[in-house]
Amino acid sequence: xxxxxxxxxxxxxxxxxxxxxxxxxxxxxxxxxxxxxxxxxxxxxxxxxxxxxxxxxxxxxxxxxxxxxxxxxxxxxxxxxxxxxxxxxxxxxxxxxxxxxxxxxxxxxxxxxxxxxxxxxxxxxxxxxxxxxxxxxxxxxxxxxxxxxxxxxxxxxxxxxxxxxxxxxxxxxxxxxxxxxxxxxxxxxxxxxxxxxxxxxxxxxxxxxxxxxxxxxxxxxxxx
Amino acid sequence: xxxxxxxxxxxxxxxxxxxxxxxxxxxxxxxxxxxxxxxxxxxxxxxxxxxxxxxxxxxxxxxxxxxxxxxxxxxxxxxxxxxxxxxxxxxxxxxxxxxxxxxxxxxxxxxxxxxxxxxxxxxxxxxxxxxxxxxxxxxxxxxxxxxxxxxxxxxxxxxxxxxxxxxxxxxxxxxxxxxxxxxxxxxxxxxxxxxxxxxxxxxxxxxxxxxxxxxxxxxxxxxx
Numbered sequence: 159x160x161x162x163x164x165x166x167x168x169x170x171x172x173x174x175x176x177x178x179x180x181x182x183x184x185x186x187x188x189x190x191x192x193x194x195x196x197x198x199x200x201x202x203x204x205x206x207x208x209x210x211x212x213x214x215x216x217x218x219x220x221x222x223x224x225x226x227x228x229x230x231x232x233x234x235x236x237x238x239x240x241x242x243x244x245x246x247x248x249x250x251x252x253x254x255x256x257x258x259x260x261x262x263x264x265x266x267x268x269x270x271x272x273x274x275x276x277x278x279x280x281x282x283x284x285x286x287x288x289x290x291x292x293x294x295x296x297x298x299x300x301x302x303x304x305x306x307x308x309x310x311x312x313x314x315x316x317x318x319x320x321x322x323x324x325x326x327x328x329x330x331x332x333x334x335x336x337x338x339x340x341x342x343x344x345x346x347x348x349x350x351x352x353x354x355x356x357x358x359x360x361x362x363x364x365x366x367x368x369x370x371x372x373x374x375x376x377x378x379x380x381x382x
Numbered sequence: 383x384x385x386x387x388x389x390x391x392x393x394x395x396x397x398x399x400x401x402x403x404x405x406x407x408x409x410x411x412x413x414x415x416x417x418x419x420x421x422x423x424x425x426x427x428x429x430x431x432x433x434x435x436x437x438x439x440x441x442x443x444x445x446x447x448x449x450x451x452x453x454x455x456x457x458x459x460x461x462x463x464x465x466x467x468x469x470x471x472x473x474x475x476x477x478x479x480x481x482x483x484x485x486x487x488x489x490x491x492x493x494x495x496x497x498x499x500x501x502x503x504x505x506x507x508x509x510x511x512x513x514x515x516x517x518x519x520x521x522x523x524x525x526x527x528x529x530x531x532x533x534x535x536x537x538x539x540x541x542x543x544x545x546x547x548x549x550x551x552x553x554x555x556x557x558x559x560x561x562x563x564x565x566x567x568x569x570x571x572x573x574x575x576x577x578x579x580x581x582x583x584x585x586x587x588x589x590x591x592x593x594x595x596x597x598x599x600x601x602x603x604x605x606x
Contacts (some may be wrong), residue, residue, distance in 0.1 A: 200423045200508050200537060201529025228509065230535040254478065254509035282536070284424050285452065285478035285507050304528035304551065305425025311454040312506070313424060327528065333554050
């Protein structure tokens with residue numbers, strides 16, 4: 159296998175990120191390319207969730223992944239080895255988030271015209287990524303059981319910008335004080351429209367529901 | 383009980399945070415007040431670790447806690463209810479970190495002259511807090527087992543600025559793929575001088591070692 163492509167992305171020159179993000183979304187619509195922005199804390203299971211999900215979907219959709227990290231290429235390598243789909247690493251040069259222009263630099267390094275679903279795995283961080291529209295078609299986040307059910311209280315913006323909240327690591331629910339009903343209620347306080355799906359990237363529970371959500375969203379985007 | 387004090391901290395006016403942090407450290411030395419800056423991802427167990435530790439130390443040291451969060455006062459309330467020590471909530475107004483001037487605003491709201499050990503629980507975030515010197519005497523961080531042993535590879539700066547790394551939630555080691563030796567090796571790569579202590583805030587394992595580290599550091603600071 160070739161080494162994973164590592165892109166050192168540059169700081170944006172655009173001052174108005176919201177306008178730039180809308181421009182990127184219009185380009186994605188034109189190209190019939192669906193972009194998912196996936197956010198979470200460090201270590202909540204973004205990469206392992208993606209591996210499970212991509213393996214369910216890769217015969218139905220052409221998928222590529224952009225792994226954003228401050229350093230290392232462990233995630234891009236993991237995705238490619240475990241799924242075989244195209245996966246590139248974006249180095250953010252110390253930045254704690256991606257904006258639309260940085261996302262565009264990643265997209266330009268994907269094989270042109272051969273992708274239905276591009277997934278951006280954002281930097282592990284519940285604060286800054288929520289503040290910058292990447293130009294994605296949908297935002298999803300993962301909250302993992304060990305982090306606790308009170309996170310929507312402490313990181314309100316993250317929960318309010320996401321269309322989908324995956325609650326991961328439900329296989330370890332017996333070992334943690336995590337109240338699923340309370341967590342759903344806190345999420346609803348921040349964002350009544352967010353869909354909530356409990357999953358386990360380890361056992362596979364709930365992953366089919368996430369895959370179906372993606373299939374429906376990609377189909378709806380292409381039909382627009 | 384009175385309601386917990388909630389401070390809406392203001393953005394800094396100082397451009398040179400490093401100089402301002404050194405100034406704050408000099409003031410702390412003058413006052414013989416030891417400030418610990420405690421950082422981690424969201425949900426790694428900062429608050430529960432502090433509760434266990436403070437209950438071991440509160441008869442030996444006069445302790446106060448500053449809880450920094452974007453929103454809510456759940457942590458400050460928890461600390462006060464579980465330990466009885468003075469605990470205030472700092473609202474960062476959406477900011478993803480604290481700098482020295484913001485930390486000073488918190489310290490000014492603690493009872494003057496009656497504290498040996500002030501603990502700043504920083505915003506849950508492995509990226510931005512590492513970039514801003516708060517003026518603390520020592521930096522510590524918590525990495526929790528469910529986050530994975532590869533975090534030092536992905537968040538290098540955080541590990542390189544910390545004097546102490548607590549590895550929390552070791553009670554759930556059997557349920558996660560976490561290689562303690564590998565994790566220690568990765569931490570050493572980033573910071574050969576960092577002390578590493580495995581702990582469980584739930585069972586109390588390792589908390590005495592953390593408490594002893596704090597006692598030694600506070601004594602050394604006062605003797606300087």
